[in-house]
Amino acid sequence: MTRRERARELAGGRPLVSGDLTTVTWLTGLATDIEYGPSPFTVAPLVLLDPDGSLLAFVSEDEAGGVGEGIETRTFPGFAVEDVDRSALATLLAREALTCAREVAADVASLPGALVAALLGDGVEIVDVSSELRAARAVKDADEVAAIRASTSIADAGQKAAREAAAGGRTELDVWSEARAAMERAAGGRVPLLADLVSGERTAEVGGPPSDRVLHDGDLVLVDLVPRLDAYWSDSCATLSVGEALPEMRRAHDVARAALERAVAMCRPGTRAADVDAAARGVIAEGGGTYPHHTGHGIGTSFHEEPRVIPDTARVLEEGMVVALEPGSYGDRWGVRVEQVLLVTDGEPEILSGHDLSL
Amino acid sequence: MTRRERARELAGGRPLVSGDLTTVTWLTGLATDIEYGPSPFTVAPLVLLDPDGSLLAFVSEDEAGGVGEGIETRTFPGFAVEDVDRSALATLLAREALTCAREVAADVASLPGALVAALLGDGVEIVDVSSELRAARAVKDADEVAAIRASTSIADAGQKAAREAAAGGRTELDVWSEARAAMERAAGGRVPLLADLVSGERTAEVGGPPSDRVLHDGDLVLVDLVPRLDAYWSDSCATLSVGEALPEMRRAHDVARAALERAVAMCRPGTRAADVDAAARGVIAEGGGTYPHHTGHGIGTSFHEEPRVIPDTARVLEEGMVVALEPGSYGDRWGVRVEQVLLVTDGEPEILSGHDLSL
Secondary structure, three states, X not given: OOHHHHHHHHXXXXXXXXXXXXXXXXXXXXXXXXXXXXXXXXXXXXXEEOOXXXXXXXXXXXXXXXXXXXXXXXXXXXXXXXOOXXXXXXXXXXXXXXXXXXXXXXXXXXXXXXXXXXXXXXXXXXXXXHHHHHHHHOEOOHHHHHHHHHHHHHHHHHHHHHHHHOOOOOEHHHHHHHHHHHHHHHHOOOOOEEEEEEEHHHHHHOOOOOOOOEOOOOOEEEEEEEEEEOXXXXXXXXXXXXXXXXXXXXHHHHHHHHHHHHHHHHOOOOOEHHHHHHHHHHHHHHOOOOXXXXXXXXXXXXXXXXXXXXXXXXXXXXXXXXXEEOOEEEOOOOEEEXXXXXXXXXXXXXXXXXXXXXX | OOHHHHHHHHHOXXXXXXXXXXXXXXXXXXXXXXXXOOOOOOOOOEEEEOOOOOXXXXXXXXXXXXXXXXXXXXXXOOOOOOOOOHHHHHHHHHHHHOOOOOEEEXXXXXXXXXXXXXXXXXXXXXXXOHHHHHHHHOEXXXXXXXXXXXXXHHHHHHHHHHHHHOOOOXXXXXXXXXXXXXXXXXXXXXXXXXXXXXXXXXXXXOOOOOOOOEOOOOOEEEEEEEEEEOOEEOOEEEEEEOOXXXXXHHHHHHHHHHHHHHHHHHOOOOOEHHHHHHHHHHHHHHOOOOOOOOOEEEOOOOOOEEEEEOOOOOOEOOOOEEEEEOOEEEOOOOEEEOEEEEEOOOOOOEEOOOOOOOO
């Protein structure tokens, strides 16, 4: 089944409406600008999946071109000199399209308040299908895997540039700027980017944004780059050393790589995500370490989605899932983490990441 | 009146609730991460202003530290290994705080759908005060002006770096990366940034993101940088030339600067925004040019807000408003634009921008 077919199935014969950007992007391909928060020239787009399988996107005129082929759009004004109440217009468009509905399936938390008020006022029952949508998004179609491959190559370019830039006397921000510039050069344009870039004692804090801290010989630098190319995210992490690393840093790093390898090898259809999590934590614990975060997670139209690889979860891996695994080990004065993205296949997992994992 | 007092007044004795990030930031000082879209580890914060004047912020544990002093916070979990329904928890917190309310004032479009559904289910009437909030945000308190001064100095640093970087053989992305790096160095950390960075024939299109287009002698480069430092945005635009500009480019640029000067000089309390708009358009028209966008707008916790400086508007300038003015002139093959940010005082406007406006 394609993602549209899965979405149709989970809606159970009802129209499905979503204002969750990750779901809108998943169904329509539309990747909106996300780097500067809310814009007065647009409101969040909405998607409506009809029970007959057709899709309708409610979107500003400026963004309509980003909606995939064969998907109908109903637009409200984008950039305009005059005053426009885009929120009211978007609500009106969606409400009109749902005139005959008695029940709609939705991730209700994501819907704009004005639309919910209008639908409830019309006597429409809203059935929440948020968790079903999250589960449906976890398995990728072939075009989604291709898109994640492309965004992973951008992450690789960033990791390479960060490794080249990290040197004594430079700041975390210097390394960051060069990594980002390399990614944007590789992409040919702006790249939305979530990242940890911390060095020295900051690596003990697991993550954080780049600062003006100056790198010194003996520092570790933890670089976790999460770029979005077009509609799809990737993820990657490496830890590298400036000058010579202490022997205990090298040991912890070797253990983290071993934990990653062990976890990667387990990612086959039918494996419980909790077992992958336990295996990775086990390798780290044998080496005397620990980490306070998840072992991994899916990526797609969001940077952290199902399947979450955590303890005590019933999730089971399936062919077509794309998973980022990122075990680490953190002490009082420094920490290490390594991460790769993989595709769950019917055989061995395919590692999509191509960046250097050495210290 | 302070902004909190203005907000209390417009709520008319009702509790005021908002999920609009620009309003939440305005009342609480909280500047959330906005550079990578929705995060699975948080949901949008909410603010509640009680009729007694006290503020309550509903926010993730990870973001609570960003809420201003003296403002009570009620938190839901932030980053967590285990699964958490943050949306449901945030809705629950807000609903509990509104238990006794029969009416609430809100910018209803901004409220999460789940909260609206809960409030309506409880029989609460929601009175929309979006436009009143937009008007109230237009006049800045002294601490807001100080914050905009600081973000404007970041914009200045970016303009300086862009001017130094723009040279034949370099790409728009090269100029962009250097400008952004300079701004982040000046800020000591990441800086959310909206920008136009276009060159050559692309300047005729008014704006757009940086591309891999290579700069050539005789090109204009239009650089519009809109950074947020902490909670407040600034805005700035300059147009510069690579090598020697054509005489007609110089003339158009001189006219744009004259239009800007004329518009700036008019910004005094009591002046109609539409008159400022008409004056700037008039100078450009006398020079044989035109522009398809607004003449200006307010800045604050959003990058484009009241007072919008456009035709056919009844808006009147008031002391304490901060306005970005940006007349331009665009032809078939190139365009120019210049922009400064000013504070409306009881006398002459104070120009906050310090960047070089020369061609």
